[in-house]
Amino acid sequence: MKFSSKVQKCGLSPMRKFHPYAVAAEAKGRNIYHLNIGQPDIETPKAFFDAVRSFDQPVLEYAPSPGVPALIEAIRDYYAALDMHFAAEDILITNGGSEALQIAMNCILDDGDEILIPEPFYPNYNTMARTCGAVIHPVSTSPEEGYFYADRRRIEAEITPRTRAILVTNPGNPTGTVLTHEEMEMLVDVARQHDLFLIGDEAYREFVYAGEPLQSFGEFTDAAENVILIDTVSKRFSACGARIGCLISRNRELMAHAMKYAQCRLAVPTLDQLASAALYQVGPEYFAAAREEYKRRRDTVVRKLQQIPGVVCKCPKGAFYLMAALPVDDADTFQQWLLEEFEDHGDTVMFAPGEPFYGTPGKGKNEIRIAYVLKQQDLERAMDLLALGIRAYQQR
Amino acid sequence: MKFSSKVQKCGLSPMRKFHPYAVAAEAKGRNIYHLNIGQPDIETPKAFFDAVRSFDQPVLEYAPSPGVPALIEAIRDYYAALDMHFAAEDILITNGGSEALQIAMNCILDDGDEILIPEPFYPNYNTMARTCGAVIHPVSTSPEEGYFYADRRRIEAEITPRTRAILVTNPGNPTGTVLTHEEMEMLVDVARQHDLFLIGDEAYREFVYAGEPLQSFGEFTDAAENVILIDTVSKRFSACGARIGCLISRNRELMAHAMKYAQCRLAVPTLDQLASAALYQVGPEYFAAAREEYKRRRDTVVRKLQQIPGVVCKCPKGAFYLMAALPVDDADTFQQWLLEEFEDHGDTVMFAPGEPFYGTPGKGKNEIRIAYVLKQQDLERAMDLLALGIRAYQQR
Numbered sequence: 001m002k003f004s005s006k007v008q009k010c011g012l013s014p015m016r017k018f019h020p021y022a023v024a025a026e027a028k029g030r031n032i033y034h035l036n037i038g039q040p041d042i043e044t045p046k047a048f049f050d051a052v053r054s055f056d057q058p059v060l061e062y063a064p065s066p067g068v069p070a071l072i073e074a075i076r077d078y079y080a081a082l083d084m085h086f087a088a089e090d091i092l093i094t095n096g097g098s099e100a101l102q103i104a105m106n107c108i109l110d111d112g113d114e115i116l117i118p119e120p121f122y123p124n125y126n127t128m129a130r131t132c133g134a135v136i137h138p139v140s141t142s143p144e145e146g147y148f149y150a151d152r153r154r155i156e157a158e159i160t161p162r163t164r165a166i167l168v169t170n171p172g173n174p175t176g177t178v179l180t181h182e183e184m185e186m187l188v189d190v191a192r193q194h195d196l197f198l199i200g201d202e203a204y205r206e207f208v209y210a211g212e213p214l215q216s217f218g219e220f221t222d223a224a225e226n227v228i229l230i231d232t233v234s235k236r237f238s239a240c241g242a243r244i245g246c247l248i249s250r251n252r253e254l255m256a257h258a259m260k261y262a263q264c265r266l267a268v269p270t271l272d273q274l275a276s277a278a279l280y281q282v283g284p285e286y287f288a289a290a291r292e293e294y295k296r297r298r299d300t301v302v303r304k305l306q307q308i309p310g311v312v313c314k315c316p317k318g319a320f321y322l323m324a325a326l327p328v329d330d331a332d333t334f335q336q337w338l339l340e341e342f343e344d345h346g347d348t349v350m351f352a353p354g355e356p357f358y359g360t361p362g363k364g365k366n367e368i369r370i371a372y373v374l375k376q377q378d379l380e381r382a383m384d385l386l387a388l389g390i391r392a393y394q395q396r
Numbered sequence: 397m398k399f400s401s402k403v404q405k406c407g408l409s410p411m412r413k414f415h416p417y418a419v420a421a422e423a424k425g426r427n428i429y430h431l432n433i434g435q436p437d438i439e440t441p442k443a444f445f446d447a448v449r450s451f452d453q454p455v456l457e458y459a460p461s462p463g464v465p466a467l468i469e470a471i472r473d474y475y476a477a478l479d480m481h482f483a484a485e486d487i488l489i490t491n492g493g494s495e496a497l498q499i500a501m502n503c504i505l506d507d508g509d510e511i512l513i514p515e516p517f518y519p520n521y522n523t524m525a526r527t528c529g530a531v532i533h534p535v536s537t538s539p540e541e542g543y544f545y546a547d548r549r550r551i552e553a554e555i556t557p558r559t560r561a562i563l564v565t566n567p568g569n570p571t572g573t574v575l576t577h578e579e580m581e582m583l584v585d586v587a588r589q590h591d592l593f594l595i596g597d598e599a600y601r602e603f604v605y606a607g608e609p610l611q612s613f614g615e616f617t618d619a620a621e622n623v624i625l626i627d628t629v630s631k632r633f634s635a636c637g638a639r640i641g642c643l644i645s646r647n648r649e650l651m652a653h654a655m656k657y658a659q660c661r662l663a664v665p666t667l668d669q670l671a672s673a674a675l676y677q678v679g680p681e682y683f684a685a686a687r688e689e690y691k692r693r694r695d696t697v698v699r700k701l702q703q704i705p706g707v708v709c710k711c712p713k714g715a716f717y718l719m720a721a722l723p724v725d726d727a728d729t730f731q732q733w734l735l736e737e738f739e740d741h742g743d744t745v746m747f748a749p750g751e752p753f754y755g756t757p758g759k760g761k762n763e764i765r766i767a768y769v770l771k772q773q774d775l776e777r778a779m780d781l782l783a784l785g786i787r788a789y790q791q792r
Binding site for chain 2: 037058132197242
């Protein structure tokens with residue numbers, strides 16, 4: 001049977017690629033420290049489960065295609081408190097941030113079009129762009145520069161007649177880079193000048209560790225036609241399993257097109273929407289505690305990494321990921337070796353190899369992404385295992 | 397700003413097109429009987445809400461991309477009881493049947509490809525196919541023949557070198573047609589002979605009213621490479637708001653490609669999956685009661701429709717929809733008139749105009765789709781309103 005040319009260009013998730021090796025290692029009795037998946041261990045606020053339990057309609061009906069009004073209002077209030085003011089029509093509730101991204105790309109990307117994304121980037125962007133017949137045009141960075149990309153000349157040099165949008169994840173996954181206000185302003189200006197959409201994937205907005213105010217591309221009301229925000233409750237409230245996100249834009253034509261896809265898939269789950277609306281009642285102390293915890297974890301991981309000879313890792317400013325270059329030839333081979341050959345007191349460690357986060361062929365071969373979503377003590381042990389593993393691997 | 401050529405070819409849902417007119421009519425104090433949307437009023441089994449309430453994990457984590465194992469097992473057991481035996485890898489849990497359809501089409505349709513669908517068909521298929529750059533090639537039917545399409549010559553005549561799949565909704569939405577076993581066998585044989593996928597959208601499998609056994613294209617194990625099933629808990633358990641469906645196929649290459657899209661959107665909501673697994677514990681008495689109720693409603697609607705002079709409507713065998721041709725020039729204009737000009741004791745009625753259910757331009761102009769999802773008494777009144785409306789409209 002013949003399959004579409006687009007799906008044949010797509011791949012499986014690199015974060016899940018080593019799953020079979022992990023299963024085999026566990027079958028041998030290995031205990032694996034998982035730094036490969038961004039599943040936070042912070043408790044989901046009770047408000048979510050309380051809301052779910054208090055649902056008392058006899059029929060679980062379709063929600064409206066644009067989303068449950070109570071959730072849209074909760075999101076409007078959340079932004080209003082950050083001095084960003086959106087109309088209800090500017091917000092479309094989606095199946096996680098993932099669907100918001102896919103809908104945004106479906107609306108703007110044609111076959112052969114390009115979307116500019118700084119590399120390393122979240123690998124699922126590839127599948128989303130390829131589904132539209134488009135390709136990701138990467139903006140290069142380096143571990144030595146801390147994956148810095150917000151340079152006007154560097155970005156403008158990559159714009160071609162087929163470029164339709166710039167997509168930045170801020171705070172960054174996988175790099176943890178955080179843009180300054182001036183850098184955001186510059187990106188908005190580039191988008192406006194070149195008539196491009198600027199998609200801000202802001203899933204990790206709350207996760208910044210230098211006491212800076214929360215930022216969003218939604219602040220730039222003078223670029224209302226260009227800016228598209230991707231938002232989600234997944235990381236903000238440690239509610240990944242709710243799969244509730246949203247697409248936000250003041251571009252009414254875009255939102256009208258997006259509604260076609262929203263109606264096509266009918267609705268987003270009713271209970272998860274109602275419960276996610278309740279999440280927004282959570283006070284600032286929830287975020288402060290989560291931020292404090294992740295900051296401590298980041299500091300641990302960075303300190304431990306920088307102690308390993310040959311590792312290149314600048315301290316990232318946000319999210320709960322970082323990229324690092326290792327003193328190994330190929331992080332992929334190294335990961336497989338860690339799962340098949342290595343152990344220390346029965347333990348080993350898993351990360352995400354860096355290459356699939358790059359668009360430029362051959363880049364990122366000796367890099368890894370670490371998600372610091374484990375408790376402090378486990379993180380310490382995981383980093384020790386990484387250090388031991390690197391030494392043992394080098395001395396094979 | 398420039399938008400994709402594909403989204404520009406897509407439209408809004410015809411079922412929701414008259415929503416603003418309905419709002420305006422309600423503002424004038426009109427009471428509207430809704431026959432336009434397929435939202436059942438049957439109670440969702442309590443097992444769903446009990447399962448949701450008993451969730452006691454502190455973190456609402458991502459579910460596995462292919463789905464929660466308990467739900468996959470529940471679905472396997474459901475099919476095994478119908479003597480269809482699937483491996484866990486044959487089943488991918490999706491965000492409703494809608495996502496299963498979109499993933500299936502993404503896997504097999506390229507730009508310029510055609511998918512053969514008997515018309516009238518579910519209009520959202522248009523958006524799904526266009527998202528892939530493909531088009532729907534309709535197989536024509538007529539109200540006078542009860543929308544019969546399962547004729548080998550008629551179908552084979554429409555196959556072109558660009559045809560990649562045949563999609564049938566069985567039992568049918570919007571027509572309520574139900575295939576015989578021999579007709580299903582013929583369709584499978586056509587698919588096999590022409591190397592096409594056969595997509596069976598079987599969302600309404602339980603809703604058949606002549607005491608016939610439940611049927612599925614999944615029975616045809618000798619066409620394992622060709623057959624793709626679309627399934628959902630939405631109508632089966634009156635749980636539309638759960639948005640839990642699945643894609644089922646024994647074609648392993650297809651399932652491997654589908655997994656790329658599943659991983660790209662990470663997961664389907666955790667709670668809805670766990671609760672949907674519990675739905676499958678519901679006994680046969682639940683379906684028997686629902687079937688009995690819908691059969692009574694169908695009989696009412698058909699009896700009333702056939703009493704209206706000039707209406708063409710054959711009694712459909714399944715689902716909870718029917719199409720009928722009305723003695724009006726344009727069902728769209730008629731619907732608008734019903735909402736803006738007509739009332740009887742303050743009441744009026746809404747249906748879905750038929751034209752958007754057709755792929756052939758100009759067809760279905762005087763047809764409507766009725767969803768018989770109201771209680772018996774309300775249905776009687778709604779049909780009386782339709783009859784009164786037609787008479788008044790003709791006498792304007």
